[in-house]
Amino acid sequence: MLLDTSGLLCCLDAAEIRHQEAVTLFEAESLKITHNYVLVEFVALAHARRYPRHIALAFVADIATHPDIEVVWVDEERHAAALAMLQAQLDKSYSLCDAISFLLMMRERAVREALTTDRHFE
Numbered sequence: 778m779l780l781d782t783s784g785l786l787c788c789l790d791a792a793e794i795r796h797q798e799a800v801t802l803f804e805a806e807s808l809k810i811t812h813n814y815v816l817v818e819f820v821a822l823a824h825a826r827r828y829p830r831h832i833a834l835a836f837v838a839d840i841a842t843h844p845d846i847e848v849v850w851v852d853e854e855r856h857a858a859a860l861a862m863l864q865a866q867l868d869k870s871y872s873l874c875d876a877i878s879f880l881l882m883m884r885e886r887a888v889r890e891a892l893t894t895d896r897h898f899e
Contacts, residue, residue: 778802779882780811780846782818782874784892789836790828795894802892810888812849812881814874816841851877 780803787799803809816837823833841848851859859876863869871879882888 778806778809779878779888779891779893780809780815780840781878781891781893782815782822783894785811785815785819785836785840786822786826786828787894788892789823789832790826799892806890806892807845808888809843809846810849810881810886811840811846812851812877813841814851814877816848818872818874849881855880 784799784803787793787795788803790796793799819837820833823836824830840846849855855877858880859873862876862880863871863873878891882891
């Protein structure tokens with residue numbers, strides 16, 4: 778399962794409507810993967826939602842070192858491929874972070890599930 782920004786926020790924040798569902802899905806899945814752009818986006822989202830900074834940063838640090846989560850670090854090649862995907866699909870509204878997720882999920886790892894509330898993953 779790909780761990781996306783919104784899904785991680787649902788796991789962290791007990792006030793989120795889908796918190797319990799996200800935690801249950803997270804705990805049930807053995808394969809968990811994310812990438813550093815999700816972690817960057819998570820910090821920005823938590824800040825925008827006025828989530829306590831120290832808690833958000835500790836959560837990101839925990840995700841990055843969690844033994845059951847693989848964090849893929851986006852390199853120049855993946856970044857360029859995601860930009861090319863966005864340029865080829867100018868009619869789409871998904872982000873660079875999402876494009877990295879799609880490439881990682883579909884082309885590299887054949888992952889079909891994502892912990893997210895983002896409609897772009899449907």
